[in-house]
Amino acid sequence: MLIGLFNDWIVVVLMMIGLYIVIAHGNLIKKLIGLTIFQTSVFIFYISMANVDGGTAPILADGINQYSNPLPHVLILTAIVVGIATTALGLSLVVRIKESYNSIEEEEIQQQDNDEQLSMNKAEENP
Amino acid sequence: MDIVITICSGFLLLVGSFLCISGGIGLLRFPDFYTRMHAVGVTDTLGAGMILVGLMILSTDLLVFAKLVMVLLLTLLIGPTTSHVLAKAAFHNGLLPKDSNNLSQAKEKENTSSIL
Amino acid sequence: MIDIVLLTLLVVIAIAIIRMKDLFAAVMLAGIYGLLSASFFVAMDAVDVAFTEAAVGAGISTLLMLVVITMTGSKEKPTRHKPFSALFVVIITGGLLIYGTLDMPYFGSADAPIHNHTSPRYIKDSMQEIGIPNIVTSVLASYRAFDTFGEVVVIFTAGIGVLTLLSVARSKENDDKIEAINDSMHQQHLVIRIISKMLIPFIFLFALYVQFHGDFGPGGGFQAGVIFASAIILYTMLFGLSTARKVINQTFVQIIAALGVLLYGSVGIVSLMNGGNFLDYNVLSSNPITGQHLGILLIEWGVGCTVASVMVVIFFNFAGRRAFQQHKKKLQDKESSAC
Numbered sequence: 003m004l005i006g007l008f009n010d011w012i013v014v015v016l017m018m019i020g021l022y023i024v025i026a027h028g029n030l031i032k033k034l035i036g037l038t039i040f041q042t043s044v045f046i047f048y049i050s051m052a053n054v055d056g057g058t059a060p061i062l063a064d065g066i067n068q069y070s071n072p073l074p075h076v077l078i079l080t081a082i083v084v085g086i087a088t089t090a091l092g093l094s095l096v097v098r099i100k101e102s103y104n105s106i107e108e109e110e111i112q113q114q115d116n117d118e119q120l121s122m123n124k125a126e127e128n129p
Numbered sequence: 130m131d132i133v134i135t136i137c138s139g140f141l142l143l144v145g146s147f148l149c150i151s152g153g154i155g156l157l158r159f160p161d162f163y164t165r166m167h168a169v170g171v172t173d174t175l176g177a178g179m180i181l182v183g184l185m186i187l188s189t190d191l192l193v194f195a196k197l198v199m200v201l202l203l204t205l206l207i208g209p210t211t212s213h214v215l216a217k218a219a220f221h222n223g224l225l226p227k228d229s230n231n232l233s234q235a236k237e238k239e240n241t242s243s244i245l
Numbered sequence: 246m247i248d249i250v251l252l253t254l255l256v257v258i259a260i261a262i263i264r265m266k267d268l269f270a271a272v273m274l275a276g277i278y279g280l281l282s283a284s285f286f287v288a289m290d291a292v293d294v295a296f297t298e299a300a301v302g303a304g305i306s307t308l309l310m311l312v313v314i315t316m317t318g319s320k321e322k323p324t325r326h327k328p329f330s331a332l333f334v335v336i337i338t339g340g341l342l343i344y345g346t347l348d349m350p351y352f353g354s355a356d357a358p359i360h361n362h363t364s365p366r367y368i369k370d371s372m373q374e375i376g377i378p379n380i381v382t383s384v385l386a387s388y389r390a391f392d393t394f395g396e397v398v399v400i401f402t403a404g405i406g407v408l409t410l411l412s413v414a415r416s417k418e419n420d421d422k423i424e425a426i427n428d429s430m431h432q433q434h435l436v437i438r439i440i441s442k443m444l445i446p447f448i449f450l451f452a453l454y455v456q457f458h459g460d461f462g463p464g465g466g467f468q469a470g471v472i473f474a475s476a477i478i479l480y481t482m483l484f485g486l487s488t489a490r491k492v493i494n495q496t497f498v499q500i501i502a503a504l505g506v507l508l509y510g511s512v513g514i515v516s517l518m519n520g521g522n523f524l525d526y527n528v529l530s531s532n533p534i535t536g537q538h539l540g541i542l543l544i545e546w547g548v549g550c551t552v553a554s555v556m557v558v559i560f561f562n563f564a565g566r567r568a569f570q571q572h573k574k575k576l577q578d579k580e581s582s583a584c
Contacts, residue, residue, distance in 0.1 A: 005352075006351030006352055007346060007347070007349065007351065007352070008249060008252070008352070009248070009252065009352050010346040010349055010352075011343060011346065012252040012253075012255070012256060014339055014342045014343050014346065015256055015339070016255060016256060016259055017339075017342070018335045018336075018338065018339040018342075019256075019259040019260065019262075019263065020259070021335055021338065022263065022328075022331055022332070022335045023262065023263055025328075025331040025334065025335070026324070026328035026331035026332075027263075027321070027324070028321075028322070028324055029268070029321040029322070031268055031271075031272075031310065031313065031314065031317065032268070032271065032321060034310070035262060035271055035272065035275045035310070036262075038275060038278075038279075038302075038306065039259055039262065039275070039278065042278065042279065042282050042298075042302065045282070045286075045294070045298070046252075046255075046282060046285060049285075049286055049289050049291045049294060050248075050289060050352060051357070051359055052289070052291065052359070053289045053290060053291075053352070053353055054353060054355050054360060055353035055354070055355060056355075057290065057355075058290055059290045059291070059292045059463075060290075060368070060379075060380040060381055061292075061378050061379050061380065061381075061461075061462060061463075062371070062372055062378040062379075062380065063378070068355075069368055069380070070289070070290045070291065071359060071360050071364045072364065072367060072368070072380040072381045072384055073359075073363060073364050073367065073384065074359070075291050075293055075294050075381045076381055076384045076385045076389060076392075078291075078294050079293060079294055079297055079381070079385060079467065080385075080392060080393065080396045082294070082297050082298055082301055082302065083297070083301065083396055083399075083400060083467055083552070084396060084399050084400075085301075085302075086301045086302070086305060086306055087399055087400050087402075087403035088403070089306060089309070090309055090403055090407055090559050091403050091406045091407060091410075093309055093310065093313045093563075094406070094407045094410040094411050094562075094563070095410065096313060096317060097313055097316055097317065097410075097411060097563070097566060098410055098411070100316065100317045100318075101570070106317050106318070107321075107322050109324075109325075110322075
């Protein structure tokens with residue numbers, strides 16, 4: 003059973019590593035890298051499900067009658083390109099956050115927001 | 130004739146793989162950035178070239194042979210260029226080779242802008 | 246056997262990314278991760294997916310992250326508190342997921358439910374109904390063309406988003422100054438400029454080959470668009486952003502991006518006007534097979550145009566923002582040293 007389900011367990015391990023990076027690290031770019039690891043592990047899951055023993059690539063050729071399943075390949079092609087689109091948008095947001103807060107660490111950004119909130123409350127109390 | 134071709138291509142594939150492995154060992158064991166670049170640049174290009182020639186001998190279709198020739202030309206062109214660019218970028222940013230005792234000469238060279 | 250080795254290497258790299266504090270090393274490791282997963286896809290006989298992952302995941306993604314690191318700094322601050330709660334959540338979720346995989350069919354079994362319902366119809370009928378050997382392209386471009394339409398619109402939206410967030414209004418550049426900078430840099434970067442000038446036409450040719458050969462082998466619009474954009478990005482990196490802006494007009498590139506999506510939608514509308522469903526290619530010509538070929542050619546062309554121009558737009562905006570930040574910093578330094 004270990005050999006049969008090895009791919010699935012490795013995918014779970016990779017997914018959890020990606021999730022850990024997103025939750026536990028404060029740097030925004032590290033979080034984006036963790037998200038990329040998470041996405042790629044899902045792709046590996048689908049593609050290893052599509053593989054058939056003794057089959058070849060799903061391109062019709064003479065003399066071959068067992069092909070790998072082409073449907074997950076199509077889904078993952080779309081998913082890869084959508085992943086890069088969201089990563090590009092996330093990176094441009096990181097650039098703008100760096101310009102506004104001068105830092106990309108989550109704790110420092112929250113600290114600056116809290117300080118600003120406190121100073122705004124104090125300005126309201128003493129007009 | 131077939132057995133000669135198979136043995137030749139098998140030999141070339143083995144030599145190519147050995148070169149790539151030795152490049153990897155050099156990457157880990159050499160002491161400095163520039164020596165590591167030299168190890169990887171030389172052995173990776175030659176190793177990939179030998180693997181490609183070994184595959185070229187085995188191919189039966191003219192189209193596959195032509196594609197492999199083009200990949201070989203591209204590898205021979207890009208491998209040395211990449212190691213050159215990496216080493217030049219490192220030198221331009223101030224990374225000096227280890228045990229270099231002509232520090233002043235190196236700094237003077239860096240200030241002029243005609244480095245190739 | 247080889248896929249077990251590749252997957253173990255992937256886990257090792259992912260653990261190394263957790264432990265890295267230097268963001269530059271983490272981004273390069275993420276690029277290696279993408280390349281290794283592309284090799285894994287080749288070992289799984291998924292050649293189209295491997296092509297796309299190598300071009301996008303190991304190429305464009307690493308490049309964009311490196312550009313952002315030059316703007317945001319490359320050191321990560323260590324967290325002060327211990328991540329025990331995150332570890333707890335991750336271990337519980339991982340355990341539940343592994344319990345969930347115990348019922349899955351074994352790797353490679355041909356009688357798994359996934360292989361028995363819709364895929365046999367695609368494999369059996371693709372040659373008669375559409376007539377191209379690559380089943381992935383026929384499913385992507387004809388049977389499931391509506392999903393691909395959504396994907397092209399998503400890429401276009403990402404391009405618009407990056408334009409909104411990062412574009413800066415530029416003043417007209419001084420032509421003589423650009424020439425002077427270019428000449429002084431030419432001596433410094435002689436080798437790489439000559440080699441890339443030799444290679445860029447062949448990269449364009451390869452992109453066109455991948456675009457039109459997608460019916461018969463791995464390839465198609467997405468991969469071709471990414472390769473085309475990477476040739477332009479190579480030129481920009483070596484010859485400077487100002488020279489590249491003179492060579493490639495920004496407005497033209499943005500118009501091409503919109504035209505790609507428009508072309509895709511128009512094929513659907515023409516099908517509607519000819520009496521079929523939306524994106525039904527059988528009615529595009531008197532012979533259904535010719536109609537399918539024509540429809541697939543046109544929409545892959547639209548996809549290639551949009552993907553190439555959006556990647557170019559994204560890179561130009563990142564690089565332009567960086568130039569803008571450096572320009573602003575230079576002005577600030579001049580002001581602070583003057584007063």
